[in-house]
Amino acid sequence: MPLERRPLRQATHDPEWPTETTVTITFTEREGLTVVRLEQNVSERLARRTGAHLSWLQMLTRLRHVLATESGS
Numbered sequence: 525m526p527l528e529r530r531p532l533r534q535a536t537h538d539p540e541w542p543t544e545t546t547v548t549i550t551f552t553e554r555e556g557l558t559v560v561r562l563e564q565n566v567s568e569r570l571a572r573r574t575g576a577h578l579s580w581l582q583m584l585t586r587l588r589h590v591l592a593t594e595s596g597s
Contacts, residue, residue: 528552534564540574541566560584 531548542565550561562580564571571577 538574540570560587 529548529550531546534545534547535543536545546565548563550563552559552561562584564576564580566576568577571580
């Protein structure tokens with residue numbers, strides 16, 4: 525059975541953040557492609573202000589590049 529949804533806990537030492545957050549990664553298929561959705565239980569405002577939002581976007585961009593390189597696309 526393929527992995528569709530995976531929650532994980534993330535500890536942080538940033539005083540602006542909760543000591544622990546939950547990140548849920550959901551994989552779905554759309555038109556033959558895999559869609560990855562990340563949700564974290566902090567406000568988007570906090571994530572943008574502290575740089576976490578941009579970090580997730582950069583990580584997903586790198587992941588897309590690695591997967592494209594490995595598949596020869």
